[in-house]
Amino acid sequence: MSGVDLVAAGSVPQPVIAQVTAIEASLFVFVVLTAIVTALARDVLAAVIVFGAYSLGMAALYTFYRAPDVAMTEAAISAGVTTILLLLTLAKTTRIDHEVAFESVNLPAAGAAGLLFVGLLLTTAEIPAVGDPDAPAWSNVDVTQWYIAETYAETGVENAVMAVLAAFRGFDTFGEAVVVFAAGIAVLVVLRREVFA
Amino acid sequence: MSFVETTVVAGYTVSDFLLAAAAGFVVLAVGMLYRAVKGPTMQDRVLAVNVLGTNTVVILAMLGAALSEPTFLDIALIYALLNFLMAVAISKFTVERGGVL
Structure with missing residues (x-):
């Protein structure tokens, strides 16, 4: 059996493109929004809760890309265990009440993160297709x-x-x-x- | 030909309708996120994340049916269980500080 045959035998049915992009796009918006809120929220408990929502979106995205094992791990570890551990840490320490809801953005740090993002994005062109x-x-x-x-x-x-x-x-x-x-x-x-x- | 491939109206199959509905639920998730971010109380946030979790279960179940991937239901089940756990943990945390488990 040649490599090409194996690929053909293991290939998944290609889903309808139009609806797929709609779901993907809204999932991306959701994940990016939750990530930004998690990073900028001043109240730690709010950040923990929104981080739980972030992992819900990520797991749905992984499932959509036919990686159910990764989605299960994301669900069990990120949504379940991490949230509980972060809450336990909060319970052992103090939570300060803040008057402002969001942290102000540190521009140099945001620029560095943006550069890293662009650098990683450039490498994706080299990844072979499924x-x-x-x-x-x-x-x-x-x-x-x-x-x-x-x-x-x-x-x-x-x-x-x-x-x-x-x-x-x-x-x-x-x-x-x-x-x-x-x-x-x-x-x-x-x-x-x-x-x- | 499976059930999801049957044509309902104007060439659209059951699968198409399920995918469109799933996309609609994802859009609703962004609305629920507003409540989780805005608050104002912690109970609002807990409820918002709980609804988000249930929403995710529904989306996964719809995707599983539309794409003929029954294993998606396993992930949906894990989420249904963990969602409950998260809501209980956060609720206990806000009521009696220190008691999470």
Whole structure:
């Protein structure tokens, strides 16, 4: 099976373009608005709440771009865990009442952020299109085909992605698990608890 | 041919109508955002984010039906659960400071 065949077999049905752009455009407006409000809101609790709304919009956007796994992570981590952790931090510290609702914009900082945005935007032209047979992953057909053909014989894991995560780069995953474990311990220390309950 | 591909009127399919409705709900989300930003009280913001979450669940369900992607419903379910959790956490925070969990 050649790379082009694999791409064709795995391609998703292309949605109707006109409606797609309408949803995309309104989601972009929503996400950008929430991001700006989160950055500029003077009241921390308001910023936390609007940040929750931001992650709702991001998850909808990820889902729309057919990345449901990323959307689930965004939903669970950003909307759920992060909001709770930020609220816990607020509860442990103080919240000052402000008279003005929004911070004034720091122009040099906004300019630097704008430059970074433009710089990142310029790199997007180099990203291969979805299903492009000339993309780096497909131009090295020997490597990708080796993983597809030999994964089960080498590791005994049926899912190739899972095999890469748990076997081929097992130590890397182990390091990630250590980081997550350390973060869990740190949360328990901050909460002054001994178990998650 | 699945149900969403059936033509309703003037060549537009059920899928088209679902996508258009989803776009309408996204536009409504911007309106809900106004309440979340403006406040004035924290209860307004909590309610606004709660409605936003329910709105997101509806949008995801519509997209899942229109694009024939049943897995979108899983994400919608996660959101329905987390939305409730967020509303309870923020409400508890505003009522009894310090008690989030």
